[in-house]
Amino acid sequence: MGDTHAGKPRGRQREADRNDARLMQAAREVFAERGWDAPVSEIARRAGIGMGSLYRRYPSKELLAQRMRLAGMEQLATQAHTALAEEPDAWAAFARFLHDALTAQGASGPLLPQVGGRLPATDDVVAAADRLRAALDELVGGAHRAGVLRTDFTSADIPLLLEHLAARIPVTGERATALHLRYLDLVLAGLRHPAAGQVTILPGPAPDWAELSELWNAPGG
Numbered sequence: 001m002g003d004t005h006a007g008k009p010r011g012r013q014r015e016a017d018r019n020d021a022r023l024m025q026a027a028r029e030v031f032a033e034r035g036w037d038a039p040v041s042e043i044a045r046r047a048g049i050g051m052g053s054l055y056r057r058y059p060s061k062e063l064l065a066q067r068m069r070l071a072g073m074e075q076l077a078t079q080a081h082t083a084l085a086e087e088p089d090a091w092a093a094f095a096r097f098l099h100d101a102l103t104a105q106g107a108s109g110p111l112l113p114q115v116g117g118r119l120p121a122t123d124d125v126v127a128a129a130d131r132l133r134a135a136l137d138e139l140v141g142g143a144h145r146a147g148v149l150r151t152d153f154t155s156a157d158i159p160l161l162l163e164h165l166a167a168r169i170p171v172t173g174e175r176a177t178a179l180h181l182r183y184l185d186l187v188l189a190g191l192r193h194p195a196a197g198q199v200t201i202l203p204g205p206a207p208d209w210a211e212l213s214e215l216w217n218a219p220g221g
Contacts, residue, residue, distance in 0.1 A: 016057075020067075022047040023054065027068050031114040032168055040064065065115050066122070069216070072111060073128040076101055080135035090146035095188055097139055098162070102180045105166045112163050112215060121217040133209055150193050154206045161187070 026047035030038045040061050044054045058064035079100045087093035119125075136155035143149035165184055169176045 019047070019049055019053065020057070023049060023058075023064070024068055024071050027064055028111065031065070031068075031111070036114055036118060062119060066119050066125070069111060069115060069119070070124060070128050073125075073132045075104060077128075077132045077135040079104070080132075080139045084139060084142070089148075090142040091148040091192075094139055094143045094149060098158075098165075098184055098188070099181065101162055102165055102184055103177060105162070105180075116216050117218060119216075119218055120220075121213065125217070129209075129213070148193055150191055152201065152206065153191055154208075156207045156209050156212055159212055160207060 023043065026043045030043045030046060034042070040054065041051060043064070044051050047054075054064075058067065080097050083093040083097040083100065087096050121129075133155065136158050140149065140153065140155040140158070144151060165180055165187065167180075169179055171179070
């Protein structure tokens with residue numbers, strides 16, 4: 001008999017979910033390697049999915065890339081909530097989130113250079129961005145209230161910090177992740193709230209969420 005348990009995806013849905021996960025991973029890798037002009041056929045080949053199946057789900061490259069960045073925002077929000085729920089203190093939650101976010105990106109590198117500014121801010125994108133902002137506000141706010149995170153670091157710093165930390169490096173995936181995490185530890189040391197009498201100020205103003213929206217979304221979206 002088929003899987004009829006409530007709340008569990010049936011066989012076809014499970015297969016569709018697996019295909020979608022493979023597509024998202026393949027799309028991220030291919031866009032990182034070849035930029036926006038990468039052929040969709042290469043994404044399908046790397047995901048092990050036929051072009052017909054891909055186009056039934058995502059009729060255009062734009063829709064595929066839009067889903068890719070939605071999935072990325074949803075994943076980051078989930079990682080933030082998980083870190084807050086499972087870690088014993090505010091600093092551990094903050095560091096755990098950054099570690100999980102970098103590890104999940106692997107060696108494919110940041111998305112902003114490939115898709116930033118090319119896609120409109122749809123209702124789904126705005127809603128996902130709002131959920132992500134709320135999760136990161138909670139994460140950073142908790143660390144500020146605990147007095148463990150420098151006060152001039154904001155939640156809007158996190159997306160660009162991850163973009164910098166996830167720079168594409170021409171080494172194996174395992175080595176790239178190790179290097180990303182090495183530099184994360186160096187950054188975390190600098191993000192700790194300074195001890196009394198050791199006041200430091202970051203140069204330049206922090207980004208804000210409106211500025212991030214302008215970086216990510218197509219003009220007029």
